Amino acid sequence: MTLWLYDIDGTILSTGGAGRSALNEAFEALYGVPQAFARVSFAGRTDPGIIADAFQLAEMEPRPHGELIEAYLPRLERRLGQGTTVVHPGVHAALDATHPMGVNALLTGNMEAGAQRKLADVGLWDRFALGAYGDDSPFRNDLVPVAETRARQAGRQFSRTVVIGDTPADVACARAGGAIAVAVLTGWSSREALEASEPDLLLEDLESGLDALLGL
Ligand SMILES: [Mg+2]
The missing domain is CATH 3.40.50.1000 (HAD superfamily/HAD-like)
Known part of the structure; x- marks a missing residue:
């Protein structure tokens, strides 16, 4: 087996980009930084690794992932609902x-x-x-x-x-x-x-x- x-x-x-878009939206809603994930590589990565990169590129102190994930999930659902x-x-x-x-x-x-x-x-x-x-x-x-x-x-x-x-x-x-x-x-x-x-x-x-x- x-x-x-x-x-x-x-x-x-x-x-079709729903995950990246939802992360961008969540990050901007919480921290006011648009397109924080635009230059982050996603392929083969983990969400915590991806999020750590976004904080670094935004030149911010990393914050606990929980609040970003909480903001991400409803936005992900909405993006997924668009059928891409x-x-x-x-x-x-x-x-x-x-x-x-x-x-x-x-x-x-x-x-x-x-x-x-x-x-x-x-x-x-x-x-x-x-x-x-x-x-x-x-x-x-x-x-x-x-x-x-x-x-x-x-x-x-x-x-x-x-x-x-x-x-x-x-x-x-x-x-x-x-x-x-x-x-x-x-x-x-x-x-x-x-x-x-x-x-x-x-x-x-x-x-x-x-x-x-x-x-x-
Ligand atoms: Mg993969």
Whole structure:
């Protein structure tokens, strides 16, 4: 049995900028700084890491993340309601196929509450038994053992872990956690960058790559 750890942004779905817009709106509403996230890199990051960068670029003392996240969530919901999110090809079929082969779970830099809103928006939140989130660590490389511990605590059996993500940071976190790394080209990372990160498997998307994923 396998613990399947799916990344969200760029792997399961893309929100069409809803996440970044909602963070910008929340930051401006609280601190009066517009477009605080415009120059922050999001790919493969965690929300705490992204937020720390925004404070630094705004030349502000970092404030506790809680108040920003609280302001972010309703704005995220409103942005998601505009219908810009797309689910990437093959995601539904991959979840259907990996579910009987182990545990479908999440490994994402999103805070859990943000992850829930993004996935519920496309009807996928209840497809995952558990997850490791930005709440657990600002460092993505910490998250594989967090997910594994949660799965064991939930009484789930597995003999290996597979991380499915869209950036070199996902591949690095798989390596750091002793997991198998599967990269998909549905996010922002270039083929060259993903090839250079040396995943065990590099897929165009989860539709054309499903047989290879299941054959791992
Ligand atoms: Mg991603």
